[in-house]
Amino acid sequence: MARRRCAIGSAVLSLALLAVPAVAAAQDPVPELTEPPVVQVKTTIKLGFTGLTQRQVLGGESWTIKGTVGTFVAGQNVVLTITRRGRKLITRTLAIKQDGSVGRFALPMKLNQGGRLTIRASHAATAEMAAAQSSSVRVRVVSRYARAGDRGLAVKYLQSRLSRLGYVVGKRGFYDSRTGRA
Structure with a gap:
């Protein structure tokens, strides 16, 4: 008789355990918390210069590459690439600083060796800001001699x-x- 009670008890227990997942499955699922989608800001990048005469500068003279980003978004960077004869001469990552609703960046330069430089600024896509690239600009550094x-x-x-x-x-x-x- 004790065995029968034990068998009935274990059968009831196993049926109860089988019913628990069914009850849990019947409940409404907990809604996942989703953040609203982040919209990427589209923008443009423009380059300008100070200290140049007709996009030419004498070797050893100081000049500055200045750029504007159409829309400022905090925490973004621009990669400035300067090439000579197709080879990368300088690559700098510059932080974009706020100036009203636009962003600005600047890089002071001083090169002694003459040659024709191609300058381009680009921004890689992030969650907040879309990718952007400036048109390439050519500057001539003239030898001092x-x-x-x-x-x-x-x-x-x-x-x-x-x-x-x-x-x-x-x-x-x-x-x-x-x-x-x-």
Whole structure:
């Protein structure tokens, strides 16, 4: 008889255990807390410069690359890439700083070696802000040295400095004998 009670007790217990998951499954599921979708802000990037003359600068002179981002979003960065002859010369990550509703960034520069630079700013997509890229801008860094027969910005710079000192220089932009004597 004790065995029968034990068998009946275990049967009732196993039926009760089987019924518990069914009762739990019959309950309404707990709704998941979902955050509202974050909308990516679309923007544009524009580049500008200070310290340049017709997008040319003399080697060793200081100049600044300045840029604006159409819409400011806190905590975002811009990657500024400067290449010469297709090779990366400088890559800098700059923080975007707020200026009203737009964002601004700046990078002071001073390069001694002459050459043609291509400058581009880009922003990788994040949850808050869409990807953006500026158009590439070319800047020419002119060597500081000039010899007889040379032409260009280095000669113009030399002649302007000589004329400020009171010397008479030859044809503007051409290193001739009068420029050499001055």
